[in-house]
Amino acid sequence: MTFFVYAANGIAGDGHVHRFQGTTDLDAEHFHRITGYTGPAIPLESGAHFHWIQAEAEEEPFQFREGYYKTVLTIPRHSHRFAGPTGTGIGYFPEGW
Numbered sequence: 001m002t003f004f005v006y007a008a009n010g011i012a013g014d015g016h017v018h019r020f021q022g023t024t025d026l027d028a029e030h031f032h033r034i035t036g037y038t039g040p041a042i043p044l045e046s047g048a049h050f051h052w053i054q055a056e057a058e059e060e061p062f063q064f065r066e067g068y069y070k071t072v073l074t075i076p077r078h079s080h081r082f083a084g085p086t087g088t089g090i091g092y093f094p095e096g097w
């Protein structure tokens with residue numbers, strides 16, 4: 001999935017969370033919007049930190065076609081659960097945003 005984790009005022013050891021939003025990219029046929037909050041900060045020895053994300057995608061499937069986001073009507077609404085760690089660069093837009 002592709003997502004953007006908003007910057008938050010926090011340090012590695014204070015248990016802060018971030019809001020995030022993004023899209024799933026589970027397969028080539030469609031994707032879903034996701035929004036939510038990360039888990040609390042997990043400090044690394046370097047002084048940096050990361051967070052675990054566990055969330056459920058919104059139920060509306062989308063496709064990106066001819067420059068537009070379009071709701072996919074050929075498949076029923078459904079959701080996906082996903083979980084994983086945030087990467088480095090929290091608070092920065094990933095390339096391509």
Ligand SMILES: [Zn+2]
Nearest residue numbers: 010018041090
């Ligand atoms: Zn953080």
Ligand SMILES: [Zn+2]
Nearest residue numbers: 030032061080
């Ligand atoms: Zn789906």
